[in-house]
Every structure is written in C-alpha cells, then in structure tokens.
Amino acid sequence: MSLEEKIISTFKQKNSKLAEVFNQAFELFEQKGFPTKKNEDWKYTSLKKLLKTDYSLVTEINNNIEAKDVEPFFIGADTYKVVLVDGFYNADLSHVDTDKITISSMQDAIENNAELVEKHFAKVADNNQEMVALNTISFNDGVFVNIPNNVILDKPIEVINIATGVLGDTLIQPRNLIVVGKNADAKLIERHQNISENTILTNSVTEISVGENAYYYHYKIQNDTEVSNLVDNTFVDQNRYSNAYVDTFAFGGNVTRNNLSFLLNGENAVANLDGISLLNKNQHVDNFTFVDHRVPNCDSNELYKGIYDDKSKGVFTGKVMIRKDAQNTKGDQQNNNILLSENAQINAKPQMEIYADDVKAAHGCTIGQLDDDALFFMRQRCIPLKEAKAMLMYAFASEALKNVKVEELKTQINKQIAQKLGVNIEFGV
Amino acid sequence: MLKLKNIKASVEDKDILKGLNLEIKPGEIHAIMGPNGAGKSTLSSVIAGKEKFSVDAGEIEFEGEVINDLAPEERAHKGIFMSFQHPIEIPGVTTTNFVKAAVNAKRVAEGKEELTPGEMLRLIKEKSALLELDRKFLSRSLNEGFSGGEKKRNEIFQMAMLEPKLAILDETDSGLDIDALRIVANGVNMLRSPERSAIVITHYQRLLDYIVPDFVHVLYDGRIVKTGGKELALELEEKGYDWIKEEIDNK
Known part of the structure; x- marks a missing residue:
C-alpha cells in the first residue's frame, strides 16, 4: 500500500x-x-x-x-x-x-x-x-x-x-x-x-x-x-x-x-520576509514565497540570502501578485546567493505579476563567490582561511538578521551559524 | 630580517617587478617612493603573499627562511603585517571580535595559549587608547561606515595588537588629514624597537617628517633604482621623478 x-x-x-x-x-x-x-x-x-x-x-x-x-x-x-x-x-x-x-x-x-x-x-x-x-x-x-x-x-x-x-x-x-x-x-x-x-x-x-x-x-x-x-x-x-x-x-x-x-x-499593511539558507552536503532547501497584494497602499519587503556548499541545492521562488486594485504598492525583493562549490546549485525565480498601474516594484537576484581581496585582508591579519571564509559568509548573510528582535535568539542563531561553518567565532554586533 | 633577492613578479601575465633587491635589517625603517605604476603596491602584496600575484623568480627570505610558498596567514603568524590602502568592511563582525580572532590565531600558531577574555580586554583598552580610537568603534562592525581616517587608524590599532616584526604601511597616509596622520605616525613610532622593522610606502614626503626613515628607495619600472637617506625624500618632493626616470631610461 x-x-x-x-x-x-x-x-x-x-x-x-x-x-x-x-x-x-x-x-x-x-x-x-x-x-x-x-x-x-x-x-x-x-x-x-x-x-x-x-x-x-x-x-x-x-x-x-x-x-x-x-x-x-x-x-x-x-x-x-x-x-x-x-x-x-x-x-x-x-x-x-x-x-x-x-x-x-x-x-x-x-x-x-x-x-x-x-x-x-x-x-x-x-x-x-x-x-x-x-x-x-x-x-x-x-x-x-x-x-x-x-x-x-x-x-x-x-x-x-x-x-x-x-x-x-x-x-x-x-x-x-x-x-x-x-x-x-x-x-x-x-x-x-x-x-x-x-x-x-x-x-x-x-x-x-x-x-x-x-x-x-x-x-x-x-x-x-x-x-x-x-x-x-x-x-x-x-x-x-x-x-x-x-x-x-x-x-x-x-x-x-x-x-x-x-x-x-x-490597506497600509507591511509584509516582511527574511531568510538565510546555509547548506552543505546533500541538503536541499526550497523557499517558495508568495505575496498577494490585494488592496492599495501595502508594502512587501523580501530578503533571502543563500550560501551553498558541496552538493547542496537551493531554490528560491519569489511570487508577487499585485492585483488591479492594489494601487500604490511598494514591493521589494532581493535574493542573493553564494556558491562555494562547483556542485552546489541555486535555482532562483523572481515572478512578479503586476496588474495595478501605480506600483513601485523592484527585484534583484545575484549569484557570486567569496571575494578574494577580502579573504586576503583577513588572512593577512593572521586569520586562517576557514575562519576568514566564515566571517565573509556571515558578513554576507547578516543583513537578513535585521528583524530578529529577540536578543537571545540572535545569539543562538549566531552560534548555530558559527557551528555550521565549523568555526569558533563570536558573530554579531 | 627581510631579504628580497632578485624578485620578479607578475599579475595576470603582466610583469611588474623585474628583479628587485632589498634588504631590511632589524630596527630599520625603509621608505619606498616612486611614480605611479612603478610596482610599489605589488611589492607589499608580494611580501604579504597575495595569491593574485605570481612570484616568477627570486626569493623572499624572512628571518633566514624562504617564505615564497607560505600562505598569507602563515606569513602573518611569523610577524609580517601589511596595512591596507583600502581596508575591507565586514558587516556583522565587530572590530573587537575581529581583533580577538586575529590575536588568538597568531598565538595558537606560535604555540601559545589564547588570551583570556580579561587579558584581551585589557590589551584592547591599552592599544586603542594609544591610537585615540573611540570605544564605540570597537563594538561596531569592522570598518563598516568608518571614514577613511578611521579605517586607517583601525589598521594601525590592529598592527599594535598584533605587534608584528615587520610592518608594511602601504600608502597609509594617503588622504589623511594632519591630525589623523600624527596619530597614525605615533602608533607606528610606538612600535619602534631594535627588533622591529618597517617598510613605509608613500607618495608624500610629509609622512616621513613623522616616521623618520633610515633609508629612502626609489622604485621605478619594477626595480629599486636609487637609494639614499631621508634627504632623498625631500629632493623627490621638490624635483619629482622625471630626473630619475631620465637617468635610468638613458642608461
């Protein structure tokens, strides 16, 4: 059966x-x-x-x-x-x-x-x-x-x-x-x-x-x-x-x-979506998001950061529907990714459907690698490559922590990130 | 301390250093001046081990050991420090935590115990005071939103924390106002000792009023073409580089 x-x-x-x-x-x-x-x-x-x-x-x-x-x-x-x-x-x-x-x-x-x-x-x-x-x-x-x-x-x-x-x-x-x-x-x-x-x-x-x-x-x-x-x-x-x-x-x-x-x-509602995907091995994370602007004067803010190592795979879909009545909508969507390995993958798909005419909608999607100049700077300061990479990854992802308003949770997340990256560094400001 | 023997270096197949020789003894300060494109920044990157630059010939010897094949952090652990023209911003990592990671990584590489949080805090307080670094900068993300002068002072603060044997200041003075320049120079001078050396790369003689060099070298077209005392810097300030270029190009 x-x-x-x-x-x-x-x-x-x-x-x-x-x-x-x-x-x-x-x-x-x-x-x-x-x-x-x-x-x-x-x-x-x-x-x-x-x-x-x-x-x-x-x-x-x-x-x-x-x-x-x-x-x-x-x-x-x-x-x-x-x-x-x-x-x-x-x-x-x-x-x-x-x-x-x-x-x-x-x-x-x-x-x-x-x-x-x-x-x-x-x-x-x-x-x-x-x-x-x-x-x-x-x-x-x-x-x-x-x-x-x-x-x-x-x-x-x-x-x-x-x-x-x-x-x-x-x-x-x-x-x-x-x-x-x-x-x-x-x-x-x-x-x-x-x-x-x-x-x-x-x-x-x-x-x-x-x-x-x-x-x-x-x-x-x-x-x-x-x-x-x-x-x-x-x-x-x-x-x-x-x-x-x-x-x-x-x-x-x-x-x-x-x-x-x-x-x-x-009307006048604000939707905020943030995310960090930090993956390795064979992990697979698919963030399928949908924001439905049904009425006027609403904002939506979306920021997803992804870091993919080994054979891991990330998916991001950012569906935003701005209906005919949803005038004066502001929609912002950012999806930034770093691929650390040749076998890692990200499929990113911003998908905006706009039927209203007075709309400010923006979306951006980037895929990159860690910056060599920044790595050199940190290694020059005695920091081993693994730790230097970890710091850069944290720096890349940390913007998506901006809405974490519980201090102990932030500390916990920072620890989990350090643990996932295999380093003993105190992250966070 | 540092011997550069006939160094040839290139970046993306472009030859930049074309047989450079330089010896720095303990306690000495060497200034390197020269026109744009002479290879000054390449020289500092090559000593610090930036992988983008390929050393095609010659040896870099630091305290008797050839370090050509060492990673940047291994060179740093041995006591080579380079101050950057454009220090990197790292959001989410405070200056304090960055410096802690740096100092402890060095200590571990030296086979020493990491500093306790209390010891680290005392050291940070002491060194930041010397650089007149505002405490609030220490708890902010490294260099994020710092002005040019603040970034340079932060560089010298990190140098003071790491107490290198050889400090390379790569145009640290460019764009600094006179107050910041004095603070930076003080920081460097405080580290002066018979065991420590420095290479000061600069466009401007002004810095050398504050950090007085033992030797001034002129770098041109990938080689050191002239060496003198501190008075050479004054002469260069006054006359520019054309007379040296002519001298060399006519040879």
Whole structure:
C-alpha cells in the first residue's frame, strides 16, 4: 500500500467537527495525491525519493518525552514554552502560565474556542495545494494561540516540535492557528527537532491572522538532523496597518520546502520576509514565497540570502501578485546567493505579476563567490582561511538578521551559524 | 630580517617587478617612493603573499627562511603585517571580535595559549587608547561606515595588537588629514624597537617628517633604482621623478 493509499484509508472514517473543510480537502487529495515535478510550483523539489519511505502515521499521543529531552532546543530565555510531540500538544512539557493570552492544543481549541477556530481555520491556508489538503485531512493536533486585542506580549512564545521516531520512520503533521488581535504585539519562535535516528517527514500547516495595527514576528529555526525533512506551509493574513515578519533560517535538515504566503487583505499593511539558507552536503532547501497584494497602499519587503556548499541545492521562488486594485504598492525583493562549490546549485525565480498601474516594484537576484581581496585582508591579519571564509559568509548573510528582535535568539542563531561553518567565532554586533 | 633577492613578479601575465633587491635589517625603517605604476603596491602584496600575484623568480627570505610558498596567514603568524590602502568592511563582525580572532590565531600558531577574555580586554583598552580610537568603534562592525581616517587608524590599532616584526604601511597616509596622520605616525613610532622593522610606502614626503626613515628607495619600472637617506625624500618632493626616470631610461 502506498503512503497515499495508507493516508486515505486511515483518515477516511474520521469524524470531524470541520466536516465541510475536511471533505473538500479529502476529495482534492484523493484526486491529486502528492505534488510531483509536473506541477510548476514543485519543479525544483521532488518528493519522490522521500515518499519511498514507509512512514508510520501517528494516531496517538506519546508521553515518554521528558523535559530534559526538550530543554536543549529552547533559546535559553524567559519565554512561553510550547512543546508538540509528534504533532500532539504536550501540556506537561509546555509552560504557558498566563491569563492574558490563550495558548492551547488545537484539539482543545476546536472544542472550546469553536467560534474563533471556525472564523480562521482553513480560511487562508489554500486547500487546493496538495500538502495543505493532506494536512487538513490527517492532522492530529497542533498549537492554537490567541493574542487578544491590545495585548503587548511580555515575552516571546517558543514552539518546539519534537519528533520522537518511536514508531520508526514517521510522518508528522502539526496544524497551528495563531490569531493576533487588533493593536497586539507578539513574537513566536518555531523549531522542529528530530531526537531519533529515524527518518521524519513533517508536513505542517500554520495559519496566522494579524489584526489591525498589530505587530507579529515569526522566526523559523530549521536546524534539524540529516534524516529530517520538512514541508512547512505558512499562511499570513494581514489586516489594515498590520506589520508581519516571517524569518526563515535554514541551516540543517535534509529536504526542506517552505511554502510561505502573505495575503495582504487590509490597506497600509507591511509584509516582511527574511531568510538565510546555509547548506552543505546533500541538503536541499526550497523557499517558495508568495505575496498577494490585494488592496492599495501595502508594502512587501523580501530578503533571502543563500550560501551553498558541496552538493547542496537551493531554490528560491519569489511570487508577487499585485492585483488591479492594489494601487500604490511598494514591493521589494532581493535574493542573493553564494556558491562555494562547483556542485552546489541555486535555482532562483523572481515572478512578479503586476496588474495595478501605480506600483513601485523592484527585484534583484545575484549569484557570486567569496571575494578574494577580502579573504586576503583577513588572512593577512593572521586569520586562517576557514575562519576568514566564515566571517565573509556571515558578513554576507547578516543583513537578513535585521528583524530578529529577540536578543537571545540572535545569539543562538549566531552560534548555530558559527557551528555550521565549523568555526569558533563570536558573530554579531 | 627581510631579504628580497632578485624578485620578479607578475599579475595576470603582466610583469611588474623585474628583479628587485632589498634588504631590511632589524630596527630599520625603509621608505619606498616612486611614480605611479612603478610596482610599489605589488611589492607589499608580494611580501604579504597575495595569491593574485605570481612570484616568477627570486626569493623572499624572512628571518633566514624562504617564505615564497607560505600562505598569507602563515606569513602573518611569523610577524609580517601589511596595512591596507583600502581596508575591507565586514558587516556583522565587530572590530573587537575581529581583533580577538586575529590575536588568538597568531598565538595558537606560535604555540601559545589564547588570551583570556580579561587579558584581551585589557590589551584592547591599552592599544586603542594609544591610537585615540573611540570605544564605540570597537563594538561596531569592522570598518563598516568608518571614514577613511578611521579605517586607517583601525589598521594601525590592529598592527599594535598584533605587534608584528615587520610592518608594511602601504600608502597609509594617503588622504589623511594632519591630525589623523600624527596619530597614525605615533602608533607606528610606538612600535619602534631594535627588533622591529618597517617598510613605509608613500607618495608624500610629509609622512616621513613623522616616521623618520633610515633609508629612502626609489622604485621605478619594477626595480629599486636609487637609494639614499631621508634627504632623498625631500629632493623627490621638490624635483619629482622625471630626473630619475631620465637617468635610468638613458642608461
């Protein structure tokens, strides 16, 4: 039985409160199955090899994880801590003692926050996308966050997704919903971590609604093990005057696909997308971004930096749609890459569709190597070649850290970069 | 300390140094002057080991060892320092962290322990004070947004931190106002000792009022064509290079 058939037969009988959405998604997935390279949006990322693995599907909670298993993956700051284990919200390992906001399991929210869930669930996530439909029909749980109007959150939320591998190779599918109220301000750090040797395929869907005049920052730390694969589907719905930031830092993992969509539904909203991909060996990271300017007077800023060594492969798609009504749109997109090896690859595709006439849109894409003169300068200062290269790479990438507003997170990212580059240098200003 | 024996060097198949001889003894300061395109910057790059320049013949001997095949950082570890005309900016790496990495890399290469953070901090405080370097520069990204003068002072600060045996100042004075020039010269003079030497490459005699050389050489068409004392620099300032060019070209 193929994975596809297994999923369909396992989840066909599922009773869902969200029956209508579920049935739609089910129909689509049954018809289309997993995306293939024939789909233009998946041209450079093939799931074929990944899908040869016979993944177990998670159907019940695994409670064998202790705090000490999770501890190393937090940033070491005072934060609200959420732990998902194989896609299930784990209340024992999560620390969210506050009455200002709601943080709960998705299942709990479907029961007890039905109104909010109904309002937002599967509203911005596009169920016509195969991986989203798959998640919709087969997710078990996830995290639900509700930041009420006017709440300036006092500390960031950390969400750690632990993959236990206790079922062997496993398909994990968290489903998250984050609702940020009017005038609210919140930051969230998301990380996926496989603590086993088994192959993990995570297909997560996160829907985020950012309320009027709210600020929301979402940081994705993708530094998982070599047998871990991630398809991350994140959809951001922005209301008027809202500012939303999604930063994607891809250092680890095997195959990673980031489907990141921003839907600008309210005027004067600003969407910010930053990313650093720092890859080696056979790693593959595909950043597929989509910014939909649906109304006038919105800005979008996109900056993705990539450094590729060995046989690693990067993909960047920057789809920007500026619809007919979206007058006075400002869209800026930059994608800069460094190839360190002859066998490394980057496929970069800026894709702007502009139907409004009063638009300032710019995009730039560069592919280069490390600058020899700069390397000589550093080596002349006693710094060995490896360290000199590392410094240059950091210098190249660091601009994409500009929106990291959590000091401990920045320190953590700087350490992860140094570690990935195999040097003991203190990065960061 | 440094012996250059009949050095021939080229860049992208263009011959630049055409049999250059130079010997520098411990404690000496040598000024190198010469018209544009004579090969002055090539000379410093060749000594420091820039790979773009190919040494086609001759030996570079530093403290009795031929260093032709050593990497730039290996030469730096042995005590060769070159101040750049255009220092590089490195966003995201503070001057302090850059200097720490440099000093500790040198110490490790010498088989010494790395400095403790406390020792490093004391050393940085001491040396930056000598160069009148504002503390805020130390915590900013290396050279990013620095003025020309600040970049040059930062170069001399790094030199002071690394305490090289041989310092090569490649047109460090170009574009400096007189105050910056004095500070830079002070930094160099503070390092003067019977064991340390320097090569000062300059277009302008002015710097040599502050850093007084033992010898002044004229580099022309890839060779040293004239050597004298500090008074030669004054003569060059006054008369230019045409009389030397004529002398050589008529030979």
